[in-house]
Amino acid sequence: MTESLLRTPLHQAHIAAGARMVAFAGYDMPVQYRDGVLKEHLWTREHAGAFDVSHMGPAFLTLNETTGDPDADHRAVSAIVETLVCGDIAGLKPGQLRYTLLLNAEGGMVDDLMVGRPHLMARQGMLYLVVNAATKDGDFALIEAAAAGKARLTRADDRALIALQGPEAAAVLSLLIPEAGELGFMQFRRFELHGEGVVVSRSGYTGEDGFEILVPAAIAERFWTALLADDRVRPIGLGARDSLRLEAGLPLYGHDADATVSPIEANLAFAVSKKRLKAGDFPGAARIAAERAGELRRLRVGLRVLEGAPAREGAEILDARGETVGRVTSGGFAPSLSAPIAMGFVPPLMATPGAPLQVVVRGKAQPAEVVAMPFVPHRYVRNA
Amino acid sequence: MRFTKDHEWIEVDGDVATVGITAYAADQLGDVVFVETPAVGKSVKKGDGLAVVESVKAASDVYAPVTGEVVDANAALSDTPETVNQSPEGDGWFAKVKLADPSEVDALMDRDAYEAFLATL
Known part of the structure; x- marks a missing residue:
């Protein structure tokens, strides 16, 4: 099967680094390196992690x-x-x-x-x-x-897209691309590197400060190797990318959102422009306006599992009386909290922090409660 | 110690078998963050789920290598699941099963056969 999988420009580097490779979205991707998901996750929160996200x-x-x-x-x-x-x-x-x-x-x-x-x-x-x-x-x-x-x-998906995330990301990247550190959160610019154009944005999906860097394939491995040569940087696989974004309260498309889920239901109202909602000039604007006015059936919330095993995607969510009220859309163990956390959809009346719920894991109802997201505070750099 | 192709080990003392997962399995799982051990008194058939180990990413079943009754479970793993990684073939055991049919043990691989099996993976 693996011969039909696509490879990123960094594929060979992952193999050489001892990555465990898995099929993801049609690509052969590193799910973890030798450190493993838990250490890779914590390293990113403390230092800087380099992620190959060229499959995007x-x-x-x-x-x-x-x-x-x-x-x-x-x-x-x-x-x-x-x-x-x-x-x-x-x-x-x-x-x-x-x-x-x-x-x-x-x-x-x-x-x-x-x-x-x-x-x-x-x-x-x-x-x-x-x-x-x-x-x-x-x-x-x-x-x-x-x-x-x-x-x-x-x-541009023949190029490499590399995320560098974590509190030391800016110091590391500034050594290779000095002006990159001047970018504010959610700003991007094109820079020259080894005679090639690279697009650097101050963004990411871990909740940490960091960058996403679009690099031509010709210099991808050279850039990746230069990042990893810095002691503050370790390669991080898709496993830790998922646990980091879960702690950051960020939805994963195809799991926490799909074609039936509206932005309001997904708790992404901030991404709906007020100006455009007033104009009603985008697909589904009427539904979104109605949901904002109170016609909302479900809302994506964060859950802390208070006792027992991690509740993973598909686990039933029950109210305090044991009635099914929703399902977990992603969940797992949060390395930074040493506790199981999850996201899922519940009726709006139960979507307030502290609301007592239960999650069913292997037939057992375990106590859980709604908590505000992010689970781990974001550390974006607003003004560089 | 005897082994299964699902990477469980058992060690028999009298008519009681201690069950765990091999160092190879623990390494493949990565950092264990949660362990669910069986209730004492539970009857298990060979091949039934006996315990569940969870890493950050996934839950994996541990199967009973033999038929019998659970007579002890490693309660310490609920507070220190990392013991499964630190000492998979020692303190990281999951349960003790009183053998219903001791001859089942003979069908399992010895260390040499298990090592040879690992070499084929």
């Missing part, structure tokens, strides 16, 4: 014809993407990145993604997009259809 879907959407007016060109390319997402793309400042949601006509989530407006005036009329690995082909088809005749989508 970076791309550029570029207007076929620009007017030369940077703001008008940005508005024109944003208008294409805004037909598909609920975020304010037109309102992005140069060099700014925004987390947004691709929606279907019913307001269900097709994917979550990053959209960025280039820093350079000469590149206005272009957007930087990063979508999820498992959904990228469908996402790109949707975007291309929306852009037909107006703009072209250039996939």
Whole structure:
């Protein structure tokens, strides 16, 4: 089976580092290295972890014809993407990145993604997009259809996308790309490295400060090796990436959200632009407005499992009387808390911190309670 | 000590077998963060789930290598599940099973046969 899996530009480096490889979204990916998930997780929270996330879907959407007016060109390319997402793309400042949601006509989530407006005036009329690995082909088809005749989508998933996350990430990256440390949270820029262009954003999915760096395949291994040569950096597999994002309260598309789940249900109301909701000009806007007005059936919450085994995806959630009220959508052991945590959907009335619930693991109901997310505080650098 | 292809070990003392997982299995699982041991008095058939070990990522069943009654369980693992990694073939045992049919033990691999089996994986 493995011969049909795609490989990232860093595949050989993972094998050489003793990674345990697994199939993920059609790619042969490192789930852990020799340290194992628990140590890799804690290392990232204390120092810096390097993650190969090249299986994801970076791309550029570029207007076929620009007017030369940077703001008008940005508005024109944003208008294409805004037909598909609920975020304010037109309102992005140069060099700014925004987390947004691709929606279907019913307001269900097709994917979550990053959209960025280039820093350079000469590149206005272009957007930087990063979508999820498992959904990228469908996402790109949707975007291309929306852009037909107006703009072209250039996939960049033949490059390496490397996340460097953790409190020491900025100090490490600044040694290789000095200006990278000047980026504020959710800003990005293009830099030169070894004569190639690299796109560096101050972002990530661990709850820590950090960067995501898009690197041409030709220099990918050289850059990865340079990162790992720093004693503060260790390679981190997808196993710890998942436990880190779970502690950070961040949803994983395909688990904590799917085509039936609205942004409001997914507890991602912050990603719905108020301006655009008022205009009602994105797919499913009517449902989202109704849900915001109180017609909400379920809400994604964080759960602390107070006793017993970790409750994992699919585990039933019961109310205090034992009635089934929902299901766990992701869950596991939180290394930074030394306790089991989970996310799942419950009726809004039970979605308040402290609400007593139960989770069923191997036939046993175990006490749990709703807790505010993130489980572990975010440590993003707001103003660099 | 005898071994199964599912990487359990048993050590027989009289008519009671102590059951655990091998060092190879513990290494494959990674850091153990939770262990569920069986209730004393429970009857298990060879191949039934006997215990559950959980890593950060996943839960894995430990199967009973023999048929019998659980006469003891390693309660210390609920507070110190990491013992399974530190001493898989010693203090990290899961349960003691009173053998219903001692001849079942003969069908299990000895250390040499298990090592040879590992070499094929």
